[in-house]
Amino acid sequence: MTGTSTAVSRLRAAADGANRWVVLVVLCLSLLLVALDATVLHVAVPAVTEDLRPSAVGLLWIVDAYPLVCASLLILFGTLGDRIGRRRVLLFGYALFGVASALAATADSPGVLIAARALLGVGGAMIMPATLSILRQVFPDRRERALAIGVWTAVAAVGAAAGPVVGGFLVEHYWWGSVFLINIPLMALILPVGRWLLPESRGEDDGPWDVLGALMAAAGVLGVVLGIKRIGGEGLLDPAALAPLLVGAVLLVLFVRRQKRRTHPLIDIAMFSRPAFTTAVGCIVLAMLALVGLELIAVQYLQLVLDLSPLETGLRLLPLTFAAMAAGATGSYTLSRVGPRRMVGWGFVLTAAAVLLLTLMGQHDRPVLLTVGFVLLGFGLQSTLFGAYESMLSEAPAERAGGAAAIGETSYQLGAGMGIALLGSVMNAAYAPGFARLHEEGVPTAAGAAASHSLGEAYQVADRLGGPMGDLLRDAARSAFVDGLHVTLLVSAGLLLLGALAALRLPRLMDCPPVKAACREPSPAVPEQSAGPGSSGSAPRREVPPLTPPDGAGRPVPRPARREPAEVTGSGRAAR
Structure with missing residues (x-):
């Protein structure tokens, strides 16, 4: 290390x-x-x-x-x-x-x-x-x-x-x-x-x-998002929408299983x-x-x-x-x-x-x-x-x-x-449903179908139509967008x-006592003092003063060991 x-x-x-x-x-x-x-x-x-x-x-x-x-x-x-x-x-x-x-x-x-x-x-x-x-x-x-x-x-x-x-x-x-x-x-x-x-x-x-694992994660996330996008545009049962979603989900599951098995995930x-x-x-x-x-x-x-x-x-x-x-x-x-x-x-x-x-x-x-x-x-x-x-x-x-x-x-x-x-x-x-009945008012069916794609496209179609039909299409598109x-x-x-x-x-409280000193991470020397000869387990660590700062009434406030960053323990892992 x-x-x-x-x-x-x-x-x-x-x-x-x-x-x-x-x-x-x-x-x-x-x-x-x-x-x-x-x-x-x-x-x-x-x-x-x-x-x-x-x-x-x-x-x-x-x-x-x-x-x-x-x-x-x-x-x-x-x-x-x-x-x-x-x-x-x-x-x-x-x-x-x-x-x-x-x-x-x-x-x-x-x-x-x-x-x-x-x-x-x-x-x-x-x-x-x-x-x-x-x-x-x-x-x-x-x-x-x-x-x-x-x-x-x-x-x-x-x-x-x-x-x-x-x-x-x-x-x-x-x-x-x-x-x-x-x-x-x-x-x-x-x-x-x-x-x-x-x-x-x-x-x-x-x-x-783990290069292979990294690529699996990248392809999995991309597949899931692509699937969601296509489902939104093409429908849940469309094979072109389901395929990337399923492939992405499978890759992510395999990625998780791979990480669980690896010594260094x-x-x-x-x-x-x-x-x-x-x-x-x-x-x-x-x-x-x-x-x-x-x-x-x-x-x-x-x-x-x-x-x-x-x-x-x-x-x-x-x-x-x-x-x-x-x-x-x-x-x-x-x-x-x-x-x-x-x-x-x-x-x-x-x-x-x-x-x-x-x-x-x-x-x-x-x-x-x-x-x-x-x-x-x-x-x-x-x-x-x-x-x-x-x-x-x-x-x-x-x-x-x-x-x-x-x-x-x-x-x-x-x-x-x-x-x-x-x-x-x-x-x-x-x-899109806002254009379903426009053809009954004289707007060409093709124009209504094109306008149903987006509001910007509806405005372009309305400008090409011009006259009362163009104004009608524009008003309908604006109303449909607001709805x-x-x-x-x-x-x-x-x-x-x-x-x-x-x-x-989530935790009800921020796991940090109000005293500022209590939120300071221990120096690298603290674990060495608490883990010397004759000490074993985590109980002696809790008695080290820097890890148990007093609260406002002078009582010791134990600090959860899992909050210790790994680098301060000297062993590369957080104290448990």
């Missing part, structure tokens, strides 16, 4: 003083770019459609390729970082992200743009788990780590919510490719800064990297036996499903129903950003006061209330209603994500930080991809309330 001990000592040196906060700034800048790229294209979809003329399926892939590829590769690159170094994987991800951004900005066909978005997903898969696993190592103190995670999740929310604002400004003043071009100078700056400032870290020396499956860890992962999926799916639909509503410009659309979404920032800034205090269960559960309830409030939206602009709804939505979802991420990361052993971060980020991206697929499918299913939006919001609210029920399995 010499390599692990050396890495740990370097990390502890980096964590002293203000250095760890500088590291946090660099990690947050990395995450900001990745999160920004996940949503910056949303307001540019109409411009991309007009310029490249992609098919309906092609347009979905332009939007979905990034989150789907990123989600499928997070486990691969997260566990690879545990083996070869998280900073090394992170820096390589920076370089690939910059190259893919240049390719996307200059794309002249839907195929090239889809390929570039897929490469961006590969770069994002290298960056996202590395930022979270380095954060886990640099902040061993749980209270400080909670604050750092609050900043980290707030930056993720800011990036996702600021994407439409940045994209709207660029599309309005330049061309749609500029939404990708902004990544290049930022990556050119952050690559040398990251190489200079970020500490290198690895997990314990866990033997050879990629993912410690035992982590899922902890209710808090499993529940936190599920809550992340549900929260992101609601956020990204609703945001994409909201962007279409603001632009196509209310006829706002891309920049105005982005500005309308700013309240969501500010609310998310406020929730992230106060998240550490809230978590310590109310505990993970209440923070995550009530975050879901608040988000569901916001979604139900937004069902009052109609064909006319109601800015106050939208602002209140977006504020509640941003604050509720960010509170949920903060509590879930902190619980998940604190439950994982420190030497498995890369694998745990990969699981969390896979959940994040999987939820985002499923949100677009699931809520988009619900939206399409509720939107579909209401159905989608109700479905989303139901899923969010299920998340609130699931949050009841």
Whole structure:
């Protein structure tokens, strides 16, 4: 374990003083770019459609390729970082992200743009788990780590919510490719800064990297998400929809069985036996499903129903950003006061209330209603994500930080991809019936069928028809979209309330005494003193003062042994 001990000592040196906060700034800048790229294209979809003329399926892939590829590769690159170094994987991800951004900005066909978005997903898969696993190592103190995670999740929310604002400004003043071009100078700056400032870290020396297992996980996640997408568009019984879903599910089952048998697994499956860890992962999926799916639909509503410009659309979404920032800034205090269960559960309830409030939206602009709804939505979802991420990361052993971060980020991206697929499918299913009787009023059947694909396509068909028939088709499409939006919001609210029920399995309190010293991880010398000659088992460890800090009344407060990160025990495993 010499390599692990050396890495740990370097990390502890980096964590002293203000250095760890500088590291946090660099990690947050990395995450900001990745999160920004996940949503910056949303307001540019109409411009991309007009310029490249992609098919309906092609347009979905332009939007979905990034989150789907990123989600499928997070486990691969997260566990690879545990083996070869998280900073090394992170820096390589920076370089690939910059190259893919240049390719996307200059794309002249839907195929090239889809390929570039897929490469961006590969770069994002290298960056996202590395930022979270380095954060886990640099902040061993749980209270400080909670604050750092609050900043980290707030930056993720800011990036996702600021994407439409940045994209709207660029599309309005330049061309749609500029939404990708902004990544290049930022990556050119952050690559040398990251190489200079970020500490290198690895997990314990866990033997050879399971390449086959990593590929099985990647193919399994991709198959499951593809199956969900196709079921939404083609129906549950369609063989083309069932095939990838079944193949993906089988691969994931085989991956889990393989990890259980291996001496040095990629993912410690035992982590899922902890209710808090499993529940936190599920809550992340549900929260992101609601956020990204609703945001994409909201962007279409603001632009196509209310006829706002891309920049105005982005500005309308700013309240969501500010609310998310406020929730992230106060998240550490809230978590310590109310505990993970209440923070995550009530975050879901608040988000569901916001979604139900937004069902009052109609064909006319109601800015106050939208602002209140977006504020509640941003604050509720960010509170949920903060509590879930902190619980998940604190439950994982420190030497498995890369694998745990990969699981969390896979959940994040999987939820985002499923949100677009699931809520988009619900939206399409509720939107299409609005055109069933238009032929009775003189609208050509072919025109009605084409308009039922999407609201944007309906407007194009209406413009070609012109006259009273065109106006009739346009009004029917707008009304059908609003009706579909209401159905989608109700479905989303139901899923969010299920998340609130699931949050009841989280710990009631943050497992950390209020005294700050009690939350400090023991120094490497403590286990050596408590594990000397004549000591055996875990009972003598509980009597060591650093592990049993006094509470406010001077009584000793035992500290759960499972909270000790593996690197401080000197044996590479947490004390049991």
